[in-house]
Amino acid sequence: MTATARAHPNIALVKYWGKSDTGFNLPATGSLSMTLDVFPTTTTVTLAPERDADVFTLDGVVRTGIPATRVTRLLDVVRAAAGSTAAAVVTSHNTVPSAAGLASSASGFAALAAAAAAAYGLDLDERGLSRLARRGSGSAARSVPGGFALWHAGDDEHSVAERIAAPELAMVIGIVDRAEKPVSSREAMNRTALTSPYYPAWVTSTAETLEAACEACRDGDVTRLGRIAETNALRMHAAIQACDPPIRYLTPASVELFDRIARLRADGVEAYGTADAGPNVVAVCRPHDAAAVAAVLADVTEVVVAGVGPGVRLLDDTERIDTERIDTERLDGAEPA
Numbered sequence: 001m002t003a004t005a006r007a008h009p010n011i012a013l014v015k016y017w018g019k020s021d022t023g024f025n026l027p028a029t030g031s032l033s034m035t036l037d038v039f040p041t042t043t044t045v046t047l048a049p050e051r052d053a054d055v056f057t058l059d060g061v062v063r064t065g066i067p068a069t070r071v072t073r074l075l076d077v078v079r080a081a082a083g084s085t086a087a088a089v090v091t092s093h094n095t096v097p098s099a100a101g102l103a104s105s106a107s108g109f110a111a112l113a114a115a116a117a118a119a120y121g122l123d124l125d126e127r128g129l130s131r132l133a134r135r136g137s138g139s140a141a142r143s144v145p146g147g148f149a150l151w152h153a154g155d156d157e158h159s160v161a162e163r164i165a166a167p168e169l170a171m172v173i174g175i176v177d178r179a180e181k182p183v184s185s186r187e188a189m190n191r192t193a194l195t196s197p198y199y200p201a202w203v204t205s206t207a208e209t210l211e212a213a214c215e216a217c218r219d220g221d222v223t224r225l226g227r228i229a230e231t232n233a234l235r236m237h238a239a240i241q242a243c244d245p246p247i248r249y250l251t252p253a254s255v256e257l258f259d260r261i262a263r264l265r266a267d268g269v270e271a272y273g274t275a276d277a278g279p280n281v282v283a284v285c286r287p288h289d290a291a292a293v294a295a296v297l298a299d300v301t302e303v304v305v306a307g308v309g310p311g312v313r314l315l316d317d318t319e320r321i322d323t324e325r326i327d328t329e330r331l332d333g334a335e336p337a
């Protein structure tokens with residue numbers, strides 16, 4: 001009747017940007033990501049048969065509108081599979097700034113999928129959970145297995161993410177802006193597909209890029225993987241900027257971070273830049289170079305160093321109580337621990 005799950009965000013090395021089906025959230029191409037070991041989302045789902053409708057609380061605030069609708073839509077998928085009509089109370093805590101291009105929807109929907117499946121009594125394996133999380137938000141499919149995740153394009157049954165072996169990497173996240181972004185990634189993705197003349201080239205080139213990235217992972221080739229990641233991210237932003245009306249997520253501070261990453265490379269420290277649908281820039285590097293990379297980026301913006309994070313997991317009672325305490329403290333106006 002109640003279950004709590006925790007999931008971490010992921011940053012794509014080969015990006016997902018475009019769908020072949022919006023109803024089932026099927027991607028136009030496959031993608032590859034690293035799940036982070038920072039910024040988890042923790043979500044509790046409790047069945048509430050006495051209620052008429054679901055209730056969604058995020059960081060102590062009851063949400064309505066699009067965020068609540070997206071939660072209810074995913075719960076509807078779970079209810080249909082479980083043969084239940086019971087409403088649910090969903091309580092979620094983000095430790096990443098919501099909607100700031102730091103992948104909170106990936107950790108959010110991965111945690112929601114696992115907690116909802118358990119609360120409604122669905123017995124899903126990792127593939128099944130990844131497929132379910134994808135219905136909530138495409139990138140959430142990759143946060144289910146965690147680690148380095150390859151999310152396949154394909155139909156509803158086959159479009160799931162699986163863990164693959166890859167060289168150990170660190171990600172140095174430059175948090176340029178914590179504010180909510182002006183255009184959601186969902187809207188920007190659709191606008192790119194509909195209006196960017198570069199969208200067809202993005203799709204064909206990304207399919208090739210993904211194969212090369214998987215090969216680099218197999219070979220443990222950090223240099224090749226890093227170059228692929230930077231090129232793929234800038235190609236995605238080029239396609240986005242060519243929308244009508246145009247969307248530009250990168251700011252002068254973002255560009256400064258890309259420049260600094262290039263200078264680090266010129267000075268012999270291997271780092272590569274990537275950026276999602278927002279101004280934050282992530283430097284991909286070897287773990288032993290992370291401190292040096294962080295020092296160079298910290299002049300421009302706040303930085304957080306992340307390693308490779310785990311897949312989604314259900315929490316036991318003790319951990320759940322800890323989460324409830326954080327919620328109570330928030331509502332009391334105290335700083336959460």
Ligand code: 2P0
Nearest residue numbers: 012015016137138139185186276277
């Ligand atoms: C990615 N992003 O691969 C890309 C790169 C942002 C930039 O996946 O519509 O929130 O919910 O499936 O998963 C963001 O898109 O979109 C995203 P929906 P989602 O990480």
